[in-house]
Amino acid sequence: MTSGRQRRRVVPDYMAAARLTVPEHISVQRTTLVYIAPDAATNGLDPPGSHLLALLRDGPLSVYECAAHLGLPYCVVRLLVAGLVGGGTLLTRDPPATDLPDIEILELVLNGLRAL
Amino acid sequence: MASALSDSRVSAEHIPVKLVIAGPFGVGKTTIVGALSEIKPLNTEEVLTQAGTLVDDLTGVNEKTTTTTAIDFGRLTLPGVVLYLFGAPGQTRFQVLWDELVRGALGVLVLADTRRIDESFAVLDLVENAGIRYAVAVNHFPDSPDYPLESVRQALDLDPRTPLMVCDARDPASARASLIALVEHVRELVLS
Numbered sequence: 574m575t576s577g578r579q580r581r582r583v584v585p586d587y588m589a590a591a592r593l594t595v596p597e598h599i600s601v602q603r604t605t606l607v608y609i610a611p612d613a614a615t616n617g618l619d620p621p622g623s624h625l626l627a628l629l630r631d632g633p634l635s636v637y638e639c640a641a642h643l644g645l646p647y648c649v650v651r652l653l654v655a656g657l658v659g660g661g662t663l664l665t666r667d668p669p670a671t672d673l674p675d676i677e678i679l680e681l682v683l684n685g686l687r688a689l
Numbered sequence: 690m691a692s693a694l695s696d697s698r699v700s701a702e703h704i705p706v707k708l709v710i711a712g713p714f715g716v717g718k719t720t721i722v723g724a725l726s727e728i729k730p731l732n733t734e735e736v737l738t739q740a741g742t743l744v745d746d747l748t749g750v751n752e753k754t755t756t757t758t759a760i761d762f763g764r765l766t767l768p769g770v771v772l773y774l775f776g777a778p779g780q781t782r783f784q785v786l787w788d789e790l791v792r793g794a795l796g797v798l799v800l801a802d803t804r805r806i807d808e809s810f811a812v813l814d815l816v817e818n819a820g821i822r823y824a825v826a827v828n829h830f831p832d833s834p835d836y837p838l839e840s841v842r843q844a845l846d847l848d849p850r851t852p853l854m855v856c857d858a859r860d861p862a863s864a865r866a867s868l869i870a871l872v873e874h875v876r877e878l879v880l881s
Contacts, residue, residue, distance in 0.1 A: 602793070604705040604773045632698025635705060635773055637762055641731040668705040674795050678704055678770060679876045682795065685767025686869050 589621035589649045593656030601636055601655045603647060606666035608633035613662040621645070621653055626662070633666070697727065699764075703771040708868065709791055710761075711779040711816065712800035713808035717828040717858035718776035719761045721800065724864040725774055726763025733760050735786050758783055760790075779812030787815055796875045797823040798867055800858065803833050806844050813845060822878055824852035824871035850874075 601607075609615065609629050618626065621643065628634065628642055640650040657663040669675055710718050722730045735758055761776030777783070777790055779799070791797060797816050801809040809825075816823045827833075827841060836844075842853050852870045857863040 603775075603790075604707045604793075606699065606701060606703065606705050606771075608701050633701045634698065635764070635771075637733070637773070638728075638731065638764070641733045641762065647733070647735065664701070666701050666703070666705065668707060668793055670793070672793070674875060674879055676876065676879055678706060679795070679872060679879065681704070681769045682706060682767060682772065683869065683872050683876065685770060686865055686872065689767075689865060 586646055586649050589619075589643075589645055590652035590656055592619055593622075593653065594659060595652050595656045596659045599651065599655040600667060601651050601658070601665065602668060603635065603637040604668045605636050605654070606633045607636055607639065607654050607658075607663050608666075610661060610664045615662065618657075618662075622657060622662075625650075625653060625657070629663070697766070699766050699771045702769075703766065704769060705773060706770050707773050707775065707790075707794040708871075709794045709797045709821075710774060710776045710800060711797050711812050712828075713780075713802070713805065713812060714778060716800045716802045716808075718778075718800060721798075721828070721856075721858035721864050721867075722761040722763040722774050722776045724859055724861045725765055725868070727766060728764050731762040733762060734758065735760050758786065779815050781811055781815060784815070788819065791816075791819050791821045794821060796871050797821050798871050799823055799825045801825055801827050801841070801845065802830065803827055803836055803841060804830065806841070809845060822871075822875045824854075824867070824874050826854050826856040826867040826870075828858045829855050 607629065609626060615626050624643055625639060628639060636650055636654055637647060640647040643650060654663060658665055669678060710721055712718050758778055763774040765772040775790055777787065799812055799816060825845065825847060838853055847853060852874045854867060854870055856867045
């Protein structure tokens, strides 16, 4: 697969988040699940934003998957997502914040893996 | 590029969980992510630089001030949780990326190759320094020497409690067994 960075882009990567107001505190991570807010206005976005929305029309994806599919660096898509979350277009499901894993999550993972 | 539209999707009710698979180049990280993932594994490049990745497009710049490294990414949806697998090289020069990748991760599966056991030391150093829970799986290649696991444990200077097993990275069942051993180990540590 050709990575997005191997091609020289006509529009530089950083433009993807250029016109968005990005909140000062960003909690978006690689594994944050992102999906379209039910009542979001989805028109009038810049091309990167509308590409992202087209990608999410089928359901939630992690930010990292979005970056790979859009062919943009993760650090840019992180800002793009944060900006659209701030504007109310996207919603997120954040990964658990604690460093010590929750025992219930561990059990879910174990049972799930064993059942495969 | 893989078509995202043909991929299955998770629901927003799933809890995202991160697992990191680390090891030197050529140890089988791409293979094991492929064996475990339900989607066609995504191979992305991470740009490593201290600042300026947002404003500098470094393509075509001769004096390269960043390093890119390939990350393998896969997904495995289980009831209630979605596992995200990150296959990352474990070189100390990737420290910044490494710290970020393991933050919040459930644990790290370190892949080792007994033909080049010394290359695993840098990875183990990173894992130990990060204080993250881990297990070690020896990826068995057809020409791998058959060392007893006890000597591998000694060679790698592993704690007696750290799970150590042989796996075949190409085989989904074997790859899953390694993950199960890792998660069981993490559970024991959390419960103790």
